[in-house]
Amino acid sequence: MGQHMEGVYDGYTAARRPVKLRWTQWSPDIRDAIAFERQIKGWTRRKKEALINDDHMLLHFLSECKNKSHCKNTLL
Numbered sequence: 001m002g003q004h005m006e007g008v009y010d011g012y013t014a015a016r017r018p019v020k021l022r023w024t025q026w027s028p029d030i031r032d033a034i035a036f037e038r039q040i041k042g043w044t045r046r047k048k049e050a051l052i053n054d055d056h057m058l059l060h061f062l063s064e065c066k067n068k069s070h071c072k073n074t075l076l
Contacts, residue, residue: 023052 001021007014027033040048050059 001019003009004013004019005017007017013019025033025036027036040051043051044062047059047062050056050062
């Protein structure tokens with residue numbers, strides 16, 4: 001968090017300081033944490049807000065496949 005606040009690395013947050021931590025989750029394995037961070041980065045803003053607000057019902061609803069083009073990882 002400190003490195004983000006100081007702008008140590010160029011990137012998204014370096015130009016958007018100050019940053020505010022909105023959600024966190026502990027992981028015993030750094031690889032799992034990185035994989036989950038990458039997954040979240042692909043989510044819509046609405047889905048990220050549901051996660052931040054701990055709205056599991058909305059998060060589940062937003063995660064459901066709505067049509068064939070949306071369901072890339074399912075057998076249709």
